[in-house]
Amino acid sequence: xxxxxxxxxxxxxxxxxxxxxxxxxxxxxxxxxxxxxxxxxxxxxxxxxxxxxxxxxxxxxxxxxxxxxxxxxxxxxxxxxxxxxxxxxxxxxxxxxxxxxxxxxxxxxxxxxxxxxxxxxxxxxxxxxxxxxxxxxxxxxxxxxxxxxxxxxxxxxxxxxxxxxxxxxxxxxxxxxxxxxxxxxxxxxxxxxxxxxxxxxxxxxxxxxxxxxxxxxxxxxxxxxxxxxxxxxxxxxxxxxxxxxxxxxxxxxxxxxx
Amino acid sequence: xxxxxxxxxxxxxxxxxxxxxxxxxxxxxxxxxxxxxxxxxxxxxxxxxxxxxxxxxxxxxxxxxxxxxxxxxxxxxxxxxxxxxxxxxxxxxxxxxxxxxxxxxxxxxxxxxxxxxxxxxxxxxxxxxxxxxxxxxxxxxxxxxxxxxxxxxxxxxxxxxxxxxxxxxxxxxxxxxxxxxxxxxxxxxxxxxxxxxxxxxxxxxxxxxxxxxxxxxxxxxxxxxxxxxxxxxxxxxxxxxxxxxxxxxxxxxxxxxxxxxxxxxxxxxxxxxxxxxxxxxxxxxxxxxxxxxxxxxxxxxxxxx
Numbered sequence: 001x002x003x004x005x006x007x008x009x010x011x012x013x014x015x016x017x018x019x020x021x022x023x024x025x026x027x028x029x030x031x032x033x034x035x036x037x038x039x040x041x042x043x044x045x046x047x048x049x050x051x052x053x054x055x056x057x058x059x060x061x062x063x064x065x066x067x068x069x070x071x072x073x074x075x076x077x078x079x080x081x082x083x084x085x086x087x088x089x090x091x092x093x094x095x096x097x098x099x100x101x102x103x104x105x106x107x108x109x110x111x112x113x114x115x116x117x118x119x120x121x122x123x124x125x126x127x128x129x130x131x132x133x134x135x136x137x138x139x140x141x142x143x144x145x146x147x148x149x150x151x152x153x154x155x156x157x158x159x160x161x162x163x164x165x166x167x168x169x170x171x172x173x174x175x176x177x178x179x180x181x182x183x184x185x186x187x188x189x190x191x192x193x194x195x196x197x198x199x200x201x202x203x204x205x206x207x208x209x210x211x212x213x214x215x216x217x218x219x220x221x222x223x224x225x226x227x228x229x230x231x232x233x234x235x236x237x238x239x240x241x242x243x244x245x246x247x248x249x250x251x252x253x254x255x256x257x258x
Numbered sequence: 259x260x261x262x263x264x265x266x267x268x269x270x271x272x273x274x275x276x277x278x279x280x281x282x283x284x285x286x287x288x289x290x291x292x293x294x295x296x297x298x299x300x301x302x303x304x305x306x307x308x309x310x311x312x313x314x315x316x317x318x319x320x321x322x323x324x325x326x327x328x329x330x331x332x333x334x335x336x337x338x339x340x341x342x343x344x345x346x347x348x349x350x351x352x353x354x355x356x357x358x359x360x361x362x363x364x365x366x367x368x369x370x371x372x373x374x375x376x377x378x379x380x381x382x383x384x385x386x387x388x389x390x391x392x393x394x395x396x397x398x399x400x401x402x403x404x405x406x407x408x409x410x411x412x413x414x415x416x417x418x419x420x421x422x423x424x425x426x427x428x429x430x431x432x433x434x435x436x437x438x439x440x441x442x443x444x445x446x447x448x449x450x451x452x453x454x455x456x457x458x459x460x461x462x463x464x465x466x467x468x469x470x471x472x473x474x475x476x477x478x479x480x481x482x483x484x485x486x487x488x489x490x491x492x493x494x495x496x497x498x499x500x501x502x503x504x505x506x507x508x509x510x511x512x513x514x515x516x517x518x519x520x521x522x523x524x525x526x527x528x529x530x531x532x533x534x535x536x537x538x539x540x541x542x543x544x545x546x547x548x549x550x551x552x553x554x555x556x557x558x559x560x561x562x563x
Contacts, residue, residue: 013363013364016363020351020352020356020360021351021352097343097361100313100339101361101364102333102336102364102365102366104333257313257315
Protein backbone atom coordinates (compact mmCIF):
# COMPACT_ATOMS: atom_id res chain seq x y z
CA UNK A 1 0.00 0.00 0.00
CA UNK A 2 1.69 3.15 -1.15
CA UNK A 3 0.91 6.40 -2.87
CA UNK A 4 4.52 7.42 -2.72
CA UNK A 5 6.27 9.46 -5.29
CA UNK A 6 9.30 11.61 -4.81
CA UNK A 7 9.07 15.20 -3.67
CA UNK A 8 9.55 17.53 -6.64
CA UNK A 9 9.64 21.24 -7.51
CA UNK A 10 5.91 21.20 -6.77
CA UNK A 11 6.64 21.89 -3.08
CA UNK A 12 7.15 25.51 -4.17
CA UNK A 13 3.53 25.68 -5.35
CA UNK A 14 2.41 25.04 -1.79
CA UNK A 15 4.94 27.58 -0.58
CA UNK A 16 3.68 30.13 -3.12
CA UNK A 17 0.10 29.62 -1.96
CA UNK A 18 1.08 30.41 1.62
CA UNK A 19 3.16 33.38 0.55
CA UNK A 20 0.18 34.71 -1.42
CA UNK A 21 -2.07 34.33 1.58
CA UNK A 22 0.53 35.97 3.86
CA UNK A 23 0.99 38.95 1.54
CA UNK A 24 -2.73 39.68 1.54
CA UNK A 25 -2.32 40.78 5.16
CA UNK A 26 1.35 41.80 5.03
CA UNK A 27 0.95 45.01 7.04
CA UNK A 28 -0.24 43.28 10.18
CA UNK A 29 2.23 40.44 9.61
CA UNK A 30 5.20 42.78 9.47
CA UNK A 31 4.49 44.69 12.71
CA UNK A 32 5.42 42.09 15.39
CA UNK A 33 8.98 41.46 14.14
CA UNK A 34 9.70 45.19 14.48
CA UNK A 35 7.92 45.70 17.73
CA UNK A 36 9.00 42.64 19.70
CA UNK A 37 12.77 43.26 19.82
CA UNK A 38 12.20 46.92 20.70
CA UNK A 39 9.96 45.98 23.63
CA UNK A 40 12.32 43.27 24.89
CA UNK A 41 15.44 45.39 24.54
CA UNK A 42 13.82 48.26 26.39
CA UNK A 43 12.32 46.13 29.18
CA UNK A 44 15.06 43.56 29.64
CA UNK A 45 18.10 45.25 28.14
CA UNK A 46 17.70 48.71 29.63
CA UNK A 47 15.38 47.84 32.53
CA UNK A 48 16.65 44.56 33.97
CA UNK A 49 20.05 45.12 32.36
CA UNK A 50 20.72 48.20 34.51
CA UNK A 51 21.18 45.87 37.52
CA UNK A 52 23.60 43.67 35.59
CA UNK A 53 27.04 44.91 34.68
CA UNK A 54 28.14 42.04 32.46
CA UNK A 55 27.21 38.48 31.49
CA UNK A 56 30.15 36.38 30.30
CA UNK A 57 32.01 39.56 29.48
CA UNK A 58 29.26 41.32 27.43
CA UNK A 59 26.47 43.76 28.28
CA UNK A 60 23.09 42.22 29.12
CA UNK A 61 21.50 43.67 25.95
CA UNK A 62 24.20 42.07 23.82
CA UNK A 63 23.74 38.81 25.73
CA UNK A 64 19.99 38.59 25.08
CA UNK A 65 19.98 39.93 21.48
CA UNK A 66 20.78 36.52 19.89
CA UNK A 67 18.17 34.91 22.18
CA UNK A 68 15.55 37.33 20.86
CA UNK A 69 16.36 36.30 17.29
CA UNK A 70 16.34 32.60 18.22
CA UNK A 71 13.00 32.84 20.02
CA UNK A 72 11.47 34.72 17.09
CA UNK A 73 12.74 32.05 14.68
CA UNK A 74 11.29 29.35 16.93
CA UNK A 75 7.89 30.98 17.42
CA UNK A 76 7.42 31.96 13.78
CA UNK A 77 7.94 28.44 12.44
CA UNK A 78 6.46 26.49 15.33
CA UNK A 79 3.20 28.42 15.48
CA UNK A 80 2.89 28.54 11.68
CA UNK A 81 3.14 24.76 11.45
CA UNK A 82 0.91 24.05 14.43
CA UNK A 83 -2.15 26.31 14.65
CA UNK A 84 -1.99 27.74 11.12
CA UNK A 85 -1.26 24.42 9.43
CA UNK A 86 -3.98 22.76 11.50
CA UNK A 87 -6.50 25.37 10.36
CA UNK A 88 -5.51 24.79 6.74
CA UNK A 89 -5.61 21.03 7.15
CA UNK A 90 -8.74 20.58 9.27
CA UNK A 91 -11.00 23.61 8.91
CA UNK A 92 -10.18 24.86 5.42
CA UNK A 93 -9.48 21.41 3.90
CA UNK A 94 -6.75 23.08 1.87
CA UNK A 95 -4.58 19.96 1.89
CA UNK A 96 -7.47 17.82 0.63
CA UNK A 97 -7.99 20.22 -2.26
CA UNK A 98 -4.28 20.17 -3.07
CA UNK A 99 -3.85 16.40 -3.13
CA UNK A 100 -6.70 16.13 -5.64
CA UNK A 101 -4.31 17.92 -8.04
CA UNK A 102 -0.95 16.57 -9.23
CA UNK A 103 0.55 17.50 -5.83
CA UNK A 104 1.41 14.63 -3.49
CA UNK A 105 0.83 14.72 0.25
CA UNK A 106 4.62 14.67 0.76
CA UNK A 107 4.93 17.80 -1.35
CA UNK A 108 2.12 19.54 0.50
CA UNK A 109 3.73 18.93 3.89
CA UNK A 110 7.25 19.70 2.67
CA UNK A 111 5.88 22.96 1.24
CA UNK A 112 4.30 23.78 4.59
CA UNK A 113 7.62 23.15 6.37
CA UNK A 114 9.48 25.37 3.91
CA UNK A 115 6.90 28.07 4.41
CA UNK A 116 7.28 27.79 8.21
CA UNK A 117 11.05 28.22 7.77
CA UNK A 118 10.41 31.18 5.50
CA UNK A 119 8.39 32.90 8.20
CA UNK A 120 11.38 32.43 10.52
CA UNK A 121 13.65 34.09 7.98
CA UNK A 122 11.17 36.96 7.47
CA UNK A 123 11.19 37.52 11.24
CA UNK A 124 14.98 37.45 11.43
CA UNK A 125 15.33 39.86 8.50
CA UNK A 126 12.84 42.34 9.95
CA UNK A 127 14.41 42.23 13.44
CA UNK A 128 17.89 42.73 12.08
CA UNK A 129 17.82 46.54 11.54
CA UNK A 130 16.29 47.07 14.98
CA UNK A 131 19.11 45.12 16.61
CA UNK A 132 21.67 47.04 14.52
CA UNK A 133 20.22 50.36 15.62
CA UNK A 134 20.44 49.27 19.26
CA UNK A 135 24.06 48.34 18.56
CA UNK A 136 23.74 44.87 20.07
CA UNK A 137 24.97 42.70 17.16
CA UNK A 138 28.28 42.58 15.35
CA UNK A 139 28.81 42.80 11.60
CA UNK A 140 29.49 41.10 9.27
CA UNK A 141 29.33 37.80 11.22
CA UNK A 142 25.67 38.44 12.11
CA UNK A 143 24.67 38.06 8.44
CA UNK A 144 25.15 34.33 9.00
CA UNK A 145 21.88 34.47 10.95
CA UNK A 146 19.93 34.45 7.66
CA UNK A 147 21.09 31.14 6.19
CA UNK A 148 21.01 29.58 9.66
CA UNK A 149 17.42 30.81 10.19
CA UNK A 150 16.37 28.64 7.24
CA UNK A 151 17.73 25.53 8.94
CA UNK A 152 16.56 26.45 12.45
CA UNK A 153 13.17 27.46 11.04
CA UNK A 154 12.82 24.09 9.34
CA UNK A 155 13.65 22.38 12.62
CA UNK A 156 10.89 24.17 14.55
CA UNK A 157 8.47 23.84 11.63
CA UNK A 158 9.02 20.07 11.58
CA UNK A 159 8.70 19.86 15.36
CA UNK A 160 5.38 21.73 15.18
CA UNK A 161 4.14 19.62 12.27
CA UNK A 162 4.72 16.43 14.29
CA UNK A 163 2.28 17.71 16.91
CA UNK A 164 -0.18 18.87 14.23
CA UNK A 165 -0.13 15.37 12.77
CA UNK A 166 -1.08 13.67 16.03
CA UNK A 167 -3.31 16.16 17.82
CA UNK A 168 -6.96 15.12 18.01
CA UNK A 169 -8.16 18.74 17.99
CA UNK A 170 -6.80 22.26 17.73
CA UNK A 171 -6.97 22.61 21.53
CA UNK A 172 -4.50 19.74 21.86
CA UNK A 173 -1.86 22.04 20.39
CA UNK A 174 -1.92 24.03 23.63
CA UNK A 175 0.02 21.21 25.33
CA UNK A 176 3.25 21.48 23.36
CA UNK A 177 2.94 25.27 23.48
CA UNK A 178 2.86 25.35 27.28
CA UNK A 179 4.83 22.24 28.12
CA UNK A 180 7.58 22.50 25.55
CA UNK A 181 7.83 25.97 24.02
CA UNK A 182 7.49 27.96 27.26
CA UNK A 183 10.14 26.02 29.25
CA UNK A 184 12.38 26.06 26.20
CA UNK A 185 11.96 29.83 25.94
CA UNK A 186 13.25 30.18 29.53
CA UNK A 187 15.82 27.39 29.89
CA UNK A 188 17.86 27.46 26.71
CA UNK A 189 20.53 29.94 27.70
CA UNK A 190 18.25 32.72 26.53
CA UNK A 191 18.07 35.25 29.38
CA UNK A 192 20.81 33.81 31.61
CA UNK A 193 23.72 31.45 30.89
CA UNK A 194 22.83 27.76 31.21
CA UNK A 195 26.08 27.29 33.17
CA UNK A 196 24.34 28.85 36.19
CA UNK A 197 22.04 25.83 36.43
CA UNK A 198 22.94 22.41 37.97
CA UNK A 199 24.89 20.31 35.51
CA UNK A 200 22.14 17.68 35.03
CA UNK A 201 19.77 20.41 33.82
CA UNK A 202 22.43 21.56 31.39
CA UNK A 203 22.76 18.02 30.11
CA UNK A 204 18.99 17.73 29.64
CA UNK A 205 18.83 21.12 27.93
CA UNK A 206 21.49 20.26 25.37
CA UNK A 207 20.14 16.77 24.86
CA UNK A 208 16.51 17.71 24.21
CA UNK A 209 15.98 21.43 23.70
CA UNK A 210 16.53 22.57 20.11
CA UNK A 211 16.42 26.20 21.19
CA UNK A 212 19.52 25.73 23.41
CA UNK A 213 21.53 24.81 20.31
CA UNK A 214 19.99 27.51 18.15
CA UNK A 215 20.79 30.20 20.74
CA UNK A 216 24.36 28.95 21.04
CA UNK A 217 24.90 29.15 17.27
CA UNK A 218 23.25 32.54 16.80
CA UNK A 219 25.07 33.98 19.81
CA UNK A 220 28.38 33.09 18.24
CA UNK A 221 27.29 34.99 15.11
CA UNK A 222 26.11 38.15 16.89
CA UNK A 223 29.09 38.32 19.28
CA UNK A 224 31.53 37.21 16.56
CA UNK A 225 33.11 34.65 18.91
CA UNK A 226 33.45 31.13 17.56
CA UNK A 227 34.04 28.10 19.73
CA UNK A 228 34.16 24.37 18.91
CA UNK A 229 30.87 23.85 20.84
CA UNK A 230 29.12 25.61 17.98
CA UNK A 231 30.00 22.83 15.57
CA UNK A 232 28.33 20.30 17.87
CA UNK A 233 25.23 22.50 18.02
CA UNK A 234 25.19 22.91 14.24
CA UNK A 235 25.40 19.15 13.80
CA UNK A 236 22.63 18.64 16.38
CA UNK A 237 20.34 21.11 14.59
CA UNK A 238 21.05 19.55 11.20
CA UNK A 239 20.44 16.02 12.44
CA UNK A 240 17.27 16.91 14.33
CA UNK A 241 15.90 18.76 11.29
CA UNK A 242 16.37 15.74 9.03
CA UNK A 243 14.85 13.34 11.55
CA UNK A 244 11.87 15.52 12.52
CA UNK A 245 11.08 16.52 8.91
CA UNK A 246 10.94 12.88 7.89
CA UNK A 247 8.82 11.93 10.89
CA UNK A 248 6.42 14.84 10.42
CA UNK A 249 5.82 14.02 6.74
CA UNK A 250 5.24 10.34 7.58
CA UNK A 251 2.84 11.17 10.41
CA UNK A 252 0.86 13.59 8.27
CA UNK A 253 0.63 11.07 5.47
CA UNK A 254 -0.63 8.50 7.95
CA UNK A 255 -3.24 10.95 9.18
CA UNK A 256 -4.48 12.20 5.81
CA UNK A 257 -4.10 9.29 3.41
CA UNK A 258 -6.66 6.72 4.52
CA UNK B 259 -19.14 6.77 -27.31
CA UNK B 260 -15.77 5.83 -28.70
CA UNK B 261 -15.43 2.65 -26.68
CA UNK B 262 -12.35 3.67 -24.71
CA UNK B 263 -12.52 2.60 -21.09
CA UNK B 264 -11.75 5.54 -18.80
CA UNK B 265 -12.22 3.85 -15.43
CA UNK B 266 -11.97 0.15 -14.83
CA UNK B 267 -12.30 -1.58 -11.45
CA UNK B 268 -11.92 -5.29 -10.80
CA UNK B 269 -12.76 -6.78 -7.41
CA UNK B 270 -11.97 -3.45 -5.82
CA UNK B 271 -11.84 -3.60 -2.01
CA UNK B 272 -11.44 -0.86 0.59
CA UNK B 273 -11.22 -1.67 4.27
CA UNK B 274 -10.91 0.75 7.19
CA UNK B 275 -9.85 -1.46 10.09
CA UNK B 276 -12.74 -3.88 10.48
CA UNK B 277 -15.09 -1.89 8.31
CA UNK B 278 -15.40 -3.18 4.76
CA UNK B 279 -16.36 0.03 2.96
CA UNK B 280 -16.04 -1.34 -0.58
CA UNK B 281 -16.54 -5.04 -0.92
CA UNK B 282 -15.10 -6.35 -4.19
CA UNK B 283 -16.81 -4.23 -6.84
CA UNK B 284 -16.17 -4.35 -10.57
CA UNK B 285 -17.31 -1.83 -13.17
CA UNK B 286 -16.21 -0.02 -16.31
CA UNK B 287 -16.85 3.55 -17.32
CA UNK B 288 -16.58 4.37 -21.02
CA UNK B 289 -15.34 7.60 -22.54
CA UNK B 290 -18.07 10.20 -23.03
CA UNK B 291 -20.40 8.58 -20.56
CA UNK B 292 -22.18 9.99 -17.51
CA UNK B 293 -21.95 7.25 -14.92
CA UNK B 294 -23.76 7.47 -11.60
CA UNK B 295 -23.20 5.79 -8.25
CA UNK B 296 -26.37 5.62 -6.21
CA UNK B 297 -26.75 4.27 -2.74
CA UNK B 298 -27.69 5.13 0.81
CA UNK B 299 -25.16 6.72 3.17
CA UNK B 300 -22.37 4.29 3.98
CA UNK B 301 -22.85 2.34 0.75
CA UNK B 302 -19.21 2.88 -0.23
CA UNK B 303 -19.74 5.51 -2.93
CA UNK B 304 -17.39 8.15 -1.53
CA UNK B 305 -14.70 5.56 -0.73
CA UNK B 306 -14.86 4.41 -4.34
CA UNK B 307 -14.63 7.99 -5.61
CA UNK B 308 -11.62 8.70 -3.40
CA UNK B 309 -9.78 5.67 -4.73
CA UNK B 310 -10.49 6.77 -8.31
CA UNK B 311 -9.17 10.25 -7.41
CA UNK B 312 -5.89 8.61 -6.31
CA UNK B 313 -6.14 10.10 -2.82
CA UNK B 314 -7.01 6.89 -0.98
CA UNK B 315 -5.08 3.66 -1.49
CA UNK B 316 -7.11 0.56 -2.31
CA UNK B 317 -6.93 -2.45 -0.01
CA UNK B 318 -6.98 -4.96 -2.86
CA UNK B 319 -8.21 -5.50 -6.38
CA UNK B 320 -7.45 -3.55 -9.53
CA UNK B 321 -8.22 0.04 -10.38
CA UNK B 322 -7.16 1.74 -13.58
CA UNK B 323 -7.98 5.26 -14.76
CA UNK B 324 -7.09 6.28 -18.34
CA UNK B 325 -5.55 2.81 -18.52
CA UNK B 326 -3.09 3.61 -15.72
CA UNK B 327 -2.87 2.07 -12.25
CA UNK B 328 -4.07 4.61 -9.66
CA UNK B 329 -1.21 3.89 -7.29
CA UNK B 330 1.56 3.78 -9.88
CA UNK B 331 0.62 6.89 -11.84
CA UNK B 332 -1.41 9.19 -9.57
CA UNK B 333 0.24 12.32 -10.89
CA UNK B 334 -0.53 11.61 -14.57
CA UNK B 335 -4.11 10.62 -13.72
CA UNK B 336 -4.79 13.64 -11.50
CA UNK B 337 -3.45 15.99 -14.17
CA UNK B 338 -6.35 15.01 -16.45
CA UNK B 339 -9.08 14.85 -13.84
CA UNK B 340 -11.39 17.41 -12.21
CA UNK B 341 -12.85 16.80 -8.77
CA UNK B 342 -15.93 18.24 -7.07
CA UNK B 343 -15.75 16.99 -3.47
CA UNK B 344 -18.73 16.44 -1.22
CA UNK B 345 -17.54 19.02 1.29
CA UNK B 346 -16.44 22.46 0.12
CA UNK B 347 -12.67 22.90 0.26
CA UNK B 348 -12.47 26.21 -1.54
CA UNK B 349 -9.52 28.26 -0.35
CA UNK B 350 -10.93 31.03 1.89
CA UNK B 351 -7.65 32.98 1.89
CA UNK B 352 -8.18 34.23 -1.68
CA UNK B 353 -10.81 36.00 -3.73
CA UNK B 354 -12.90 33.96 -6.12
CA UNK B 355 -10.80 34.80 -9.19
CA UNK B 356 -7.43 34.64 -7.41
CA UNK B 357 -8.40 31.29 -5.93
CA UNK B 358 -8.94 29.85 -9.40
CA UNK B 359 -5.61 31.19 -10.66
CA UNK B 360 -3.93 29.87 -7.53
CA UNK B 361 -5.49 26.45 -8.08
CA UNK B 362 -4.36 26.43 -11.71
CA UNK B 363 -0.77 26.72 -10.49
CA UNK B 364 -1.04 23.25 -8.93
CA UNK B 365 -1.55 21.97 -12.50
CA UNK B 366 1.49 23.86 -13.83
CA UNK B 367 -0.79 26.30 -15.66
CA UNK B 368 1.03 29.65 -15.78
CA UNK B 369 -0.76 32.82 -14.75
CA UNK B 370 -1.09 34.25 -18.26
CA UNK B 371 -3.07 31.16 -19.26
CA UNK B 372 -4.87 30.74 -15.96
CA UNK B 373 -6.29 34.27 -15.78
CA UNK B 374 -8.30 34.13 -19.05
CA UNK B 375 -9.34 30.57 -18.22
CA UNK B 376 -10.60 31.71 -14.79
CA UNK B 377 -12.62 34.54 -16.39
CA UNK B 378 -14.08 32.15 -18.92
CA UNK B 379 -15.11 29.68 -16.21
CA UNK B 380 -16.59 32.40 -14.00
CA UNK B 381 -18.71 33.49 -16.96
CA UNK B 382 -19.66 29.87 -17.68
CA UNK B 383 -20.85 29.44 -14.08
CA UNK B 384 -22.53 32.88 -13.90
CA UNK B 385 -20.16 34.08 -11.18
CA UNK B 386 -18.59 37.08 -12.92
CA UNK B 387 -20.07 39.56 -10.48
CA UNK B 388 -18.49 37.73 -7.56
CA UNK B 389 -14.98 37.49 -8.91
CA UNK B 390 -13.53 39.84 -6.30
CA UNK B 391 -15.52 38.49 -3.36
CA UNK B 392 -14.09 36.17 -0.79
CA UNK B 393 -15.45 32.64 -0.60
CA UNK B 394 -17.07 33.40 2.76
CA UNK B 395 -19.43 35.88 1.14
CA UNK B 396 -20.80 33.37 -1.37
CA UNK B 397 -24.06 31.49 -0.91
CA UNK B 398 -24.11 27.68 -0.86
CA UNK B 399 -25.19 27.54 -4.50
CA UNK B 400 -22.46 29.95 -5.60
CA UNK B 401 -19.81 27.96 -3.74
CA UNK B 402 -20.96 24.82 -5.51
CA UNK B 403 -20.75 26.54 -8.88
CA UNK B 404 -17.31 27.86 -8.00
CA UNK B 405 -16.11 24.37 -7.08
CA UNK B 406 -17.37 23.10 -10.41
CA UNK B 407 -15.55 25.99 -12.14
CA UNK B 408 -12.41 25.11 -10.20
CA UNK B 409 -12.69 21.45 -11.19
CA UNK B 410 -12.66 22.52 -14.87
CA UNK B 411 -9.58 24.76 -14.63
CA UNK B 412 -7.24 22.11 -16.05
CA UNK B 413 -9.53 21.11 -18.97
CA UNK B 414 -10.17 17.66 -17.46
CA UNK B 415 -11.58 14.90 -19.62
CA UNK B 416 -12.84 13.04 -16.55
CA UNK B 417 -14.93 14.86 -13.98
CA UNK B 418 -15.70 13.30 -10.61
CA UNK B 419 -18.55 14.78 -8.61
CA UNK B 420 -19.45 13.59 -5.13
CA UNK B 421 -23.04 14.63 -4.44
CA UNK B 422 -22.76 17.77 -6.56
CA UNK B 423 -26.20 19.21 -5.83
CA UNK B 424 -26.85 18.20 -2.22
CA UNK B 425 -28.38 21.10 -0.31
CA UNK B 426 -28.93 23.32 -3.35
CA UNK B 427 -32.12 25.12 -4.31
CA UNK B 428 -33.86 23.96 -7.51
CA UNK B 429 -32.49 26.90 -9.56
CA UNK B 430 -28.88 26.13 -8.68
CA UNK B 431 -29.47 22.42 -9.15
CA UNK B 432 -30.89 22.88 -12.63
CA UNK B 433 -28.01 25.15 -13.62
CA UNK B 434 -25.48 22.53 -12.51
CA UNK B 435 -27.36 19.77 -14.34
CA UNK B 436 -27.42 21.84 -17.49
CA UNK B 437 -23.67 22.51 -17.31
CA UNK B 438 -22.87 18.87 -16.58
CA UNK B 439 -25.01 17.64 -19.44
CA UNK B 440 -23.24 20.12 -21.70
CA UNK B 441 -19.85 18.75 -20.63
CA UNK B 442 -20.93 15.20 -21.40
CA UNK B 443 -22.27 16.27 -24.79
CA UNK B 444 -18.81 17.70 -25.54
CA UNK B 445 -17.37 14.22 -25.05
CA UNK B 446 -16.18 14.42 -21.44
CA UNK B 447 -16.67 11.58 -19.02
CA UNK B 448 -18.54 12.23 -15.80
CA UNK B 449 -18.67 10.12 -12.69
CA UNK B 450 -21.05 11.19 -9.99
CA UNK B 451 -22.56 10.02 -6.76
CA UNK B 452 -25.99 11.13 -5.70
CA UNK B 453 -28.90 10.45 -3.42
CA UNK B 454 -31.29 12.06 -5.83
CA UNK B 455 -32.95 9.59 -8.14
CA UNK B 456 -34.20 12.38 -10.35
CA UNK B 457 -30.64 13.60 -10.80
CA UNK B 458 -29.43 10.14 -11.74
CA UNK B 459 -32.36 9.51 -14.09
CA UNK B 460 -31.83 12.84 -15.86
CA UNK B 461 -28.08 12.96 -16.10
CA UNK B 462 -26.69 9.48 -16.20
CA UNK B 463 -26.33 7.22 -19.18
CA UNK B 464 -25.64 4.36 -16.83
CA UNK B 465 -25.86 3.87 -13.08
CA UNK B 466 -24.98 1.37 -10.42
CA UNK B 467 -26.89 1.07 -7.18
CA UNK B 468 -24.59 0.28 -4.27
CA UNK B 469 -25.33 -0.86 -0.76
CA UNK B 470 -23.04 -2.09 2.03
CA UNK B 471 -20.00 -1.90 -0.24
CA UNK B 472 -21.46 -3.94 -3.07
CA UNK B 473 -22.98 -3.17 -6.45
CA UNK B 474 -26.56 -4.44 -6.46
CA UNK B 475 -27.52 -3.59 -10.04
CA UNK B 476 -26.06 -1.85 -13.04
CA UNK B 477 -27.69 -0.47 -16.16
CA UNK B 478 -29.48 2.38 -17.88
CA UNK B 479 -31.87 4.18 -15.51
CA UNK B 480 -35.00 3.47 -17.62
CA UNK B 481 -34.03 -0.17 -18.10
CA UNK B 482 -33.48 -0.62 -14.39
CA UNK B 483 -36.94 0.75 -13.70
CA UNK B 484 -38.43 -1.71 -16.18
CA UNK B 485 -36.41 -4.66 -14.94
CA UNK B 486 -36.81 -4.16 -11.22
CA UNK B 487 -40.19 -2.52 -10.88
CA UNK B 488 -43.33 -2.94 -12.93
CA UNK B 489 -44.34 0.09 -14.90
CA UNK B 490 -46.87 1.48 -12.47
CA UNK B 491 -47.21 1.89 -8.74
CA UNK B 492 -50.57 1.94 -7.01
CA UNK B 493 -50.63 3.27 -3.46
CA UNK B 494 -53.52 3.12 -1.02
CA UNK B 495 -54.23 3.62 2.66
CA UNK B 496 -53.67 0.38 4.45
CA UNK B 497 -55.98 -1.53 6.75
CA UNK B 498 -56.24 -5.20 7.78
CA UNK B 499 -59.26 -5.58 5.48
CA UNK B 500 -57.40 -4.24 2.46
CA UNK B 501 -54.43 -6.52 3.09
CA UNK B 502 -56.73 -9.51 3.51
CA UNK B 503 -58.47 -8.62 0.29
CA UNK B 504 -55.20 -8.24 -1.68
CA UNK B 505 -53.99 -11.61 -0.38
CA UNK B 506 -57.26 -13.18 -1.39
CA UNK B 507 -56.76 -11.90 -4.93
CA UNK B 508 -53.12 -13.02 -4.88
CA UNK B 509 -51.73 -9.55 -5.52
CA UNK B 510 -48.21 -8.92 -4.17
CA UNK B 511 -47.81 -5.75 -2.13
CA UNK B 512 -45.45 -3.94 0.23
CA UNK B 513 -46.46 -1.89 3.22
CA UNK B 514 -44.76 1.03 4.82
CA UNK B 515 -46.24 3.45 7.30
CA UNK B 516 -49.96 3.59 6.62
CA UNK B 517 -49.65 2.79 2.90
CA UNK B 518 -49.75 -0.34 0.79
CA UNK B 519 -47.76 -0.27 -2.45
CA UNK B 520 -48.50 -2.48 -5.41
CA UNK B 521 -46.17 -2.72 -8.44
CA UNK B 522 -48.30 -3.48 -11.49
CA UNK B 523 -48.57 -3.29 -15.26
CA UNK B 524 -52.31 -2.74 -15.03
CA UNK B 525 -53.02 0.14 -12.66
CA UNK B 526 -56.64 0.44 -13.79
CA UNK B 527 -57.48 -3.11 -12.82
CA UNK B 528 -55.73 -2.87 -9.45
CA UNK B 529 -57.43 0.43 -8.67
CA UNK B 530 -60.82 -0.98 -9.63
CA UNK B 531 -60.19 -3.99 -7.47
CA UNK B 532 -59.22 -1.89 -4.48
CA UNK B 533 -62.25 0.37 -4.80
CA UNK B 534 -64.89 -2.16 -5.75
CA UNK B 535 -63.89 -5.45 -4.19
CA UNK B 536 -61.78 -4.40 -1.21
CA UNK B 537 -64.26 -1.65 -0.30
CA UNK B 538 -61.52 0.95 0.07
CA UNK B 539 -62.71 4.19 1.54
CA UNK B 540 -59.36 6.03 1.69
CA UNK B 541 -57.20 7.48 -1.06
CA UNK B 542 -55.88 5.47 -4.01
CA UNK B 543 -53.24 6.83 -6.34
CA UNK B 544 -51.61 5.35 -9.45
CA UNK B 545 -48.39 6.67 -11.00
CA UNK B 546 -45.53 5.47 -13.21
CA UNK B 547 -42.72 3.83 -11.24
CA UNK B 548 -39.48 5.76 -10.77
CA UNK B 549 -35.86 5.01 -10.05
CA UNK B 550 -36.60 5.84 -6.44
CA UNK B 551 -39.01 2.88 -6.28
CA UNK B 552 -36.24 0.63 -7.60
CA UNK B 553 -33.78 2.11 -5.15
CA UNK B 554 -36.03 1.57 -2.15
CA UNK B 555 -36.99 -1.90 -3.31
CA UNK B 556 -33.33 -2.90 -3.57
CA UNK B 557 -31.87 -1.14 -0.54
CA UNK B 558 -34.82 -1.28 1.84
CA UNK B 559 -36.32 1.43 3.99
CA UNK B 560 -34.14 1.13 7.05
CA UNK B 561 -32.43 4.39 8.04
CA UNK B 562 -28.67 4.16 7.64
CA UNK B 563 -27.38 6.67 10.15
